[in-house]
Amino acid sequence: MKAAQKVAPAGRTSLARGFTPLEQRILLSKGLSEQQLGDLYDAGVRGKQDFQTVGDATTLAEISGLPAELAEKVMLWALGQPAAAAAENEKVVVHSADAVVCVHCGALQPKDHKSGDMCVACGKQAEPVMACFWCGGTGPGKFCRQCGAEVLPTAELELGILLKREGVAKGEIPEKLRHMTQAEKDVLWGRARRY
């Protein structure tokens, strides 16, 4: 806070004339010296929106010579709390493996949620509708409602269809895919494309 009160009324502050008085005050309160404010200006950072262009603290430190710690503080302010807060939220929102989150509105469904139940928040089908690799039926949930086959991740649907065509049993296909390495899957993809 002391730094903010030391803003020189004239002279050096003109170095940073690209910044509004409020921006200057904030930057000074972050611990920047007027010299560093001038360095920012020389580096071409002349307003809050220029920090958007800079993008991250490392780049800011590189172009302006600000110490990394200071650059970090400045970027945190300049890029706004929402970005930082959003990153925080992502870390916090870790649901257990079988928690169901609505595909439409993102609301977490109650523990007693059953496949096919409507979302408690928006009333739509909460789970994604998946296609069955075995019978081609579609529906929500982890198992096909028509034939009982385990539902594969969408990305592996085609591989499941291929394995079926090659004669692998219904119950073995999801298991088989789970145990495949990426290289083995790539080979399979090669085969899938030949059909």
Ligand SMILES: [Zn+2]
């Ligand atoms: Zn919903």
Ligand SMILES: [Zn+2]
């Ligand atoms: Zn099915």
